[in-house]
Amino acid sequence: MGTPANRLSRRIVLINAVVFTVGTLLLAVSPATVSAPVLLTEIPVLAIGLAVILAANAFLLRRSLAPIDALTDVMARVDLLRGTDRVAPPQGGDLTSLVEAFNAMLDRLETERSTSSGHALAAQEAERRRIARELHDEIGQGLTASLLALRRTADRAPEELRADLHAVQETVRACLDDVRNVARRLRPDMLEDLGLVSSLTALSSELADASDVTVVRSIDPDLPPLSSDVELVIYRVAQEAMTNIARHADAKHVAVGLGREGNAIVLRVRDDGRGGVAEQAVEEGAGIRGMRERALLVGGRLTFRTPEGGGTEVRLEVPL
Missing domain, CATH: 3.30.565.10 (Histidine kinase-like ATPase, C-terminal domain)
Incomplete structure (x- = not known):
């Protein structure tokens, strides 16, 4: 079978051969003649024949290579986070294997991206739980102990210091609430x-x-x-x-x-x-x-x- 490139090159050569052969046969059986040197009245006949051959060749090549445009469009908008459309394989074309290989590559990339993201997010959730547990068990308990110590100190402190100690106590309580909120957001119990x-x-x-x-x-x-x-x-x-x-x-x-x-x-x-x-x-x-x-x-x-x-x-x- 050969590679897609070899099959495509053979198809292009075949298309060109068919077009030029048909053009030659048409000229051979047509009443048009070309003398040497070429007369001015024969130039339009040659120009029209050349234009027909080139147009037929361009049409057949364009139709054969049309899947490449679809591949290019999909390549330009590939985004594994959004999901990417697949290219419909041409029916019986020489680019079918190329399109199928491209679609299979996208499938593998999306699967690998999903798998790696899953591992990364699982590790992230585990790290969130660890940080939340440390915030709650260590920092939270430390702030709670400090809050209780401040309360006892404020009860025994002179009157002129109690207002300042109560202000510090409220600051520590606010910090404790913030730590608890952060821990709760990190670990949705x-x-x-x-x-x-x-x-x-x-x-x-x-x-x-x-x-x-x-x-x-x-x-x-x-x-x-x-x-x-x-x-x-x-x-x-x-x-x-x-x-x-x-x-x-x-x-x-x-x-x-x-x-x-x-x-x-x-x-x-x-x-x-x-x-x-x-x-x-x-x-x-x-x-x-x-x-x-x-x-x-x-x-x-x-x-x-x-x-x-x-x-x-x-x-x-x-x-x-």
Whole structure:
């Protein structure tokens, strides 16, 4: 059979041979004649014959090499985080094996990317749990002990020092609350203990309390059974989306929705903040790329869009 390059070169030679042979035969059987030297009246006949031969040759070559254009288009937009369309193999063409090899390469790359991302995110979750445990068990307990010691000291201190000690005590208490909040965000115990619905409700309540925004929830309490990986991906994507809203969106209203649509679970987080960016214009930092990688782990699709009226909507669709 030979390589695709050899088969393609043979096909081009064959096409050219067929075109020129047919052109020669047509000239041979036609009443047109060419004298030597060429007369002016014969030049149009030669020009028309040459034009027909070149047009037929160009048409046949273009049709034979058309799959290369499709390959080029797909290569230009390959993005393993978004998923890439495959090129339809030509029916019986010489480029079929090339197109099939390209599609197989994309399949391998996406599988390897998904596998490596899975290992990386699993290691990240393990590191989150370790850090959260150290924050809670070591730093949290140390701050608690310091808070109790300050309280005892303030009770025995002279009157003129008590106000300062109480101020220090409140600062330590605030630090302890911050440490607990960070530990809770690093390790979503509520997700394991109470489930996805309660965890998303708690996340949206935290956003409302921390950012002074109005959060409207539309969460289906009767979701179909989901794996722990799917629940964790939905939780982390919602968490990152709400964190971005609190930091950057300057929004007043946020809508959080989770429910079943057809054969998929769909998460929506929409705000009325600055937004104004379509998916192609989203500046993808580490947070958004992390969201995309998590979505790919469970075969999901993550999209960003600017809904009518402004703002940004984050949509995660995970097939059941």
